[in-house]
Amino acid sequence: MTRTVEVRSGAYRDSVGLMQISTQLRTLPGVEAALVAMATELNVELLDSMGFDRPASTSPNDMLVAIEAADDDAVAEALRVLEAALTAAPAPGGEGATDVAPPTVLAAARRSPARLALISTPGAVAAIDAADALGAGLDVMVFSDNVAVEHEIALKEMAADNGLLVMGPDCGTAVIDGIGLGFANVVRPGPVAIVAASGTGAQHLMALLDGAGVGVTHCVGVGGRDLSDQVRGRSTLAALDRLDADDSVTTIVVVSKPPADDVADLVTAHADGLRTPTVLGYLGPGRPDITATAQRVVEATGATWQQPRRWGGDAPLPRDGDLRGLFTGGTLCDEAMLIATQQLGPLASNIPLAGGTRLDADLASQGHTFIDFGDDQLTVGRPHPMIDPTLRLERLAVEVADPSCAVVMLDVVLGHGAHTDQATDLAAAIRDADTPVVVSLVGTRDDPQGIEAQAQTLAGAGAIVHASNAAATREALSLLGQHAHKDMP
Amino acid sequence: MTTTPTGDLTVVTAGAAMFADTLRSQGVATTEVSWLPPVAGSEGALTSVMLDRRRTAANAQALDAMTAAGASLVDVRPARDALGLDAGHFLHAGPPIDWERMSGPLRGALVGAVVYEGLVETPEQAERRLAAGDFSFEPAHHLGAVGPMAGVVSPSMWMFELHDDVHDRRSWCSLNEGLGKVLRYGAYSPDVIDRLRWMGDVLGPALQTATRSAGPIDVLAIVAQMIQMGDEGHNRNRAGTLMLLKEWLPALIRSGLPTDDVAAVVEFVSGNDHFFLNVVMPACKLMTVAGNGVPGSTVVTTMARNGTDFGIQVSGLGDRWFTGPAQVAEGLYLANFGPDDANPDIGDSAITETAGIGGFAMATAPAIVRFVGGTVADALATTRRMYDLCVGENRRWALPIMDFRGTPTGIDATSVLRTGQLPQINTGMAGRVAGVGQVGAGLVSPPMECFEAAVEGLAEAVPPTA
Incomplete structure (x- = not known):
């Protein structure tokens, strides 16, 4: 039999709470008697009557801890349980804990078991809220754009300090445990995990995989600058480690513009060290497009690749004139330009490729022209075009009325967060137009809008619709008359 | 994510409500931040201070020292x-x-x-x-x-x-x-x-x-x-x-x-x-001074008024004062006194709020809520709001009505600026004219300027990143 008596000064607790703890200790195996109480006259006498030695001197502000147990181990266990009970945060409950709306991320984190925060506050202050989330021990997805690159680096350093992950900034899409965050498609669960420096690129890849019957459980967005010279893949590397540790993941894909050379080396070396096979799906001149990358991933999982779907009637006869691309997804616009440049030569755009022409601020078309309406500069003070199609619809009306415009190419991105029915809005404009319209439709069967219904609406209005952006671009190019091509005089 | 089985995800959202909506439509629990822009003009300093890698640990250290003090x-x-x-x-x-x-x-x-x-x-x-x-x-x-x-x-x-x-x-x-x-x-x-x-x-x-x-x-x-x-x-x-x-x-x-x-x-x-x-x-002063002087900490360690200026000190900057004009309290007046008779806020007694009691523990003192111009529900809400301004709780001082949560402790100057919510101080009111004495008691807040200046000072003290 072992006995211990301790006096803890300056540890006042209310008597009811201590009686509860005493009762809890008495139920532990091997514990014969336990008293945890403030050292009032009464309690010291109680201690006496329990056969414990009375401590030399006590005041009613001291806490008495007395335990009698079968052996030292049982005493140690009782003391451990006591510490846990004394330091345990009381369960939040009643109106006391939750009645006031949390004014900060930290305040919200304290009211919730969350381990992830989604920040979409204005870009100029989003780093404040993201830092708050990291300080609260949460992974953070920063949807906000226009966050300064030095703030991005500081956030990612803070995250690394604490073993946390920053998705973004300007992270449009993520899927965690099958749950879509931001703009996200509803994909079937499966063995693939994606690390994406590109929002619509990742959505397109997920949609293509889903269309081919291959599921995605996680898609970690890292922000378009993560693989730049400055940010140096901080989130990409952290995300790779997280995904590698997940046993449900059998294939990892990295989707990004080609990184700076030494950053690419960093990522390659890191990927080589993972136990999970990793596909580096860099997008750029001379590299596979997203559809080709999807095929590679599908085959890496052992599934069979099927060509993505096409909706709509026969292609109309080629027409002379320009190709006009009106996009909401930056990566989709980029990919279309990469493919089109091979046939058409340098293009004009607000996000021109190397060698391309930068559009003036008024975005007036200059020959073959591609506009990304989701670009940072066009979303300041205005919702993203995937939410609010007004700006692009206005431009579409201009293009179909422009005699120099031979073919219009559009993207329509479905999923959570996106406009509930872009197809209907677009269909009205397409139906009245003589100009052929080719649509790249990024979405899945289970998206709230439903890819099939959206495709039927668009095709019903006369558009040619492809589930592959690359295929859509190629078909759009095929509708241009011969002298639109760069090798013609 | 590797340890979160599907269905257990809970997400905190701040910003566009549509993202919380789409999460809920997927059956995900969300906790939405009731977000407001930070006090105008403070964005740059707040960003620097929030991104200071020392901040979280420094605040924890300051809180620990405060709550450990004897x-x-x-x-x-x-x-x-x-x-x-x-x-x-x-x-x-x-x-x-x-x-x-x-x-x-x-x-x-x-x-x-x-x-x-x-x-x-x-x-x-x-x-x-x-x-x-x-x-x-x-x-x-x-x-x-x-x-x-x-x-x-x-x-x-x-x-x-x-x-x-x-x-x-x-x-x-x-x-x-x-x-x-x-x-x-x-x-x-x-x-x-x-x-x-x-x-x-x-x-x-x-x-x-x-x-x-x-x-x-x-x-x-x-x-x-x-x-x-x-x-x-x-x-x-x-x-x-x-x-x-x-x-x-x-x-x-x-x-x-x-x-x-x-x-x-x-x-x-x-x-x-x-x-x-x-x-x-002085007990509160011993607590707050114990938390003072932790580099990078944004915890407020002094709030004090001299009848003209309201001054605060923050842990990361030690004994530097950051001041703004003292306000006149709102509350009840003795005898025939009225608002014109009251002097702006005065006294070091706001050290009690700085240490987490006084106005911060308003929920525990329903007997005086009417004296300081409120209802019991207001008192509960006040303490709840103060939790959201503080870096932690003092487990030694448990509030029964708050399910025995500790008192809200360690005002975070950044939280004040970010939310625009000021610490609540319970106070007596002195007569404006020398010799009159006490004219009433009520509630008062510090001027926002103190917190703006303190966070500005903290931002200047953030070490440049390597």
């Missing part, structure tokens, strides 16, 4: 002995201030103290010589002491002396004179001076005897109990006063002092519900 009443003795105060030197509440900018009650209290010290014959002479710069004064905080309202301390005044045995640090505060026409509210009439003399001749020595015999008296333990007995430690100190008296009583009775003196001391202490405030305040 505070025991160890002695009662004159300020000249306790603080080494020389003749002609005085302490006052709040940040530094010169005679020119000083408010009525602070001038009045200094006048009274000069008279009390016998340095002049009349209040008029005192005022003239103070204006001429014949006497010196400085904030009590500069010596680690605190004073309610005007907070004026002169060498002959008797002080409570508290000791933090964890950090081996001391703090002091004068003995509370009672309510109404008293020096700390700027009154200096002959009855005020007579009372001070009795306090020096009888009360101080008697409490010294009692304290030396009964002490050290664990003040934090008494506070822990009083906040479960309806006191919030700033505007209500009734239970605390009686518990302190209980500690002294046996020693007082055995002291051999004349029975009439003992009875007068007991009557004086028990007849003044605020007597214990002057013991709570």
Whole structure:
């Protein structure tokens, strides 16, 4: 039999709470008697009557801890349980804990078991809220754009300090445990995990995989600058480690513009060290497009690749004139330009490729022209075009009325967060137009809008619709008359 | 994500409501931040400070130090002995201030103290010589002491002396004179001076005897109990006063002092519900100073007013003051007084809120919510809001009505700027004119400027990233 008596000064607790703890200790195996109480006259006498030695001197502000147990181990266990009970945060409950709306991320984190925060506050202050989330021990997805690159680096350093992950900034899409965050498609669960420096690129890849019957459980967005010279893949590397540790993941894909050379080396070396096979799906001149990358991933999982779907009637006869691309997804616009440049030569755009022409601020078309309406500069003070199609619809009306415009190419991105029915809005404009319209439709069967219904609406209005952006671009190019091509005089 | 099985994801969202909506449509639990833009103009400094890699750990360290501090009443003795105060030197509440900018009650209290010290014959002479710069004064905080309202301390005044045995640090505060026409509210009439003399001749020595015999008296333990007995430690100190008296009583009775003196001391202490405030305040000062001086910490470690300026200090910048104009409290007025009679906020007693009680523990003091102009529901909401401004809780001070959560502790200056919500302070109101005394009590907030300046200062002190 072992006995211990301790006096803890300056540890006042209310008597009811201590009686509860005493009762809890008495139920532990091997514990014969336990008293945890403030050292009032009464309690010291109680201690006496329990056969414990009375401590030399006590005041009613001291806490008495007395335990009698079968052996030292049982005493140690009782003391451990006591510490846990004394330091345990009381369960939040009643109106006391939750009645006031949390004014900060930290305040919200304290009211919730969350381990992830989604920040979409204005870009100029989003780093404040993201830092708050990291300080609260949460992974953070920063949807906000226009966050300064030095703030991005500081956030990612803070995250690394604490073993946390920053998705973004300007992270449009993520899927965690099958749950879509931001703009996200509803994909079937499966063995693939994606690390994406590109929002619509990742959505397109997920949609293509889903269309081919291959599921995605996680898609970690890292922000378009993560693989730049400055940010140096901080989130990409952290995300790779997280995904590698997940046993449900059998294939990892990295989707990004080609990184700076030494950053690419960093990522390659890191990927080589993972136990999970990793596909580096860099997008750029001379590299596979997203559809080709999807095929590679599908085959890496052992599934069979099927060509993505096409909706709509026969292609109309080629027409002379320009190709006009009106996009909401930056990566989709980029990919279309990469493919089109091979046939058409340098293009004009607000996000021109190397060698391309930068559009003036008024975005007036200059020959073959591609506009990304989701670009940072066009979303300041205005919702993203995937939410609010007004700006692009206005431009579409201009293009179909422009005699120099031979073919219009559009993207329509479905999923959570996106406009509930872009197809209907677009269909009205397409139906009245003589100009052929080719649509790249990024979405899945289970998206709230439903890819099939959206495709039927668009095709019903006369558009040619492809589930592959690359295929859509190629078909759009095929509708241009011969002298639109760069090798013609 | 690797440890979160599907279906268990909970997400905090801040910003566009549509993202919370789409999460809920997928069956995901969300906790939405009730987000407002930060105080305009503070965005740059806030970003730098929030991104300071030291911040979270520094704030945790400051909170730990605050909640680990001890505070025991160890002695009662004159300020000249306790603080080494020389003749002609005085302490006052709040940040530094010169005679020119000083408010009525602070001038009045200094006048009274000069008279009390016998340095002049009349209040008029005192005022003239103070204006001429014949006497010196400085904030009590500069010596680690605190004073309610005007907070004026002169060498002959008797002080409570508290000791933090964890950090081996001391703090002091004068003995509370009672309510109404008293020096700390700027009154200096002959009855005020007579009372001070009795306090020096009888009360101080008697409490010294009692304290030396009964002490050290664990003040934090008494506070822990009083906040479960309806006191919030700033505007209500009734239970605390009686518990302190209980500690002294046996020693007082055995002291051999004349029975009439003992009875007068007991009557004086028990007849003044605020007597214990002057013991709570230095205890709070010991807590907050323990959390001061942690580089990178954004925790507020001092809030104090001199009747003209409201000043704060933040842990990461040590003893630097950041000031703004003191506000007039809103509340109830005594007798025929009204808002025009009230002086702007004054006193070091906001050290109680800085340490997590007073207005921060409003939920535990329903008895006074009407006095400070609110309902019980307001009181509960106030404490809940203060949790959201603080870096943590003090588990030693549990609030039963809050399911025994600890008191909200460690005001985060960044949270104030980010939410636009100011710390709530419960306070008494001094008359605007020197000599009037107390005119009311109510609620007051610091000016936002203090927090803007402090965060600006913290931003300048963020080390450049490597």
